[in-house]
Amino acid sequence: MPAKLSVNLNAVAMLRNRRELPWPSVTALGRIALENGAHGLTVHPRPDQRHIRFSDLPQLRALIDDEFPAAEFNIEGYPTEDFLELVSVNQPEQVTLVPDDPAQATSDHGWDFEGKGNSLRSVVQRLKRDGARVSLFCDPDASRASLEAAKATGADRVEFYTGPYGGTHDDPVRAAAELQKLETAGKIATELGLGINAGHDLTVENLPGLARALPQLLEVSIGHGLTADALEYGMAETVRRFIRACG
Structure with a gap:
């Protein structure tokens, strides 16, 4: 089965936040994404609320519950007590834990599972x-020891960080090397019983290669590239294009 698409709404929210106005509407664009086949919606509420605001979460939760009960809500973040409280209140189907510093512009590395395993286990x-289903952000070249430590936390899935692969958009040789890393790590994760998600800098152009390298891929979470394409094609057609690219 092709990987399912979860639309990350952070870039939409960041555009909205440039003005003290309610548009573009995060909820309205989430609705369009779900109407056109997206399996779910992803948000990453950071402490400074520079894109997704805490007030967006109950609105998106209600959108899914009231109009798209088969869809999933995925909340990403670093597991501070404040973040965990947001999760508790808004009850996402999936929580993706990332090792971000609050000041980071975006997620750019996976967890040190061997060093942080004990603290992650309790969370x-x-x-x-x-x-909630729990997914842990993971480097694309994770070793067997690292993935074993991820499995030992009790997590259901890992989300492979595909930024290095996305950065090879103009270099096929480097792209092949990055896909090989993902394929190797993906086989280990599958052997250990971990489901596989992926996200970061994925596009209509590079998704087919990822799907070939990771045929067991369950879900992709895509925001920046999808939002950029939506400016050209509209959200509805963009979601349909990304779903086709997933295979």
Whole structure:
């Protein structure tokens, strides 16, 4: 089965936040994405609310519950107590934990599972008790030892950071090398019983290569490239194009 598409709405929210006005509407564009086949919506609420605001979360939760009950809400973030409280209140189907410093512009590396495994284990178990599936942000060249440590936390999935692959858009040789890393790590993750998600700098052009390297891929979370294409093609057609690119 092709990977499912979760539309990351952070870039939409960042555009909205340039003005003290309610447009573009994060909820309205989320609705268009779901109407056109997206499996879910992803947000990454950072402490400074520079894109997704905390007030967006209950609105998106209600959109899914009221209009698209088969869809999923995925909330990403670093597991501070404040973040975990947001998750508890808004009850996403999936929580993706990332090792971001609050000042980072965007996620750019995976967890040090061997160094942080014990602290992650308690957070993962807390989230699972609340009914969420838990995915952990993971480097694309993760070793077997690292992935074993990820598995030991009790997480359900890893999300491979595909930024290095996305950065090879003008270099086919480097792209092939990055895909090989992902393929190798993906096979280990699958052997260990971890589901695989992926996200960062994915486009209509590079998704087919990723799907070939990771045929077991369950979900892709895409924001920047999808939002950029939506300026040209509109959100509805863009979502359909990305779904086709997933295979």
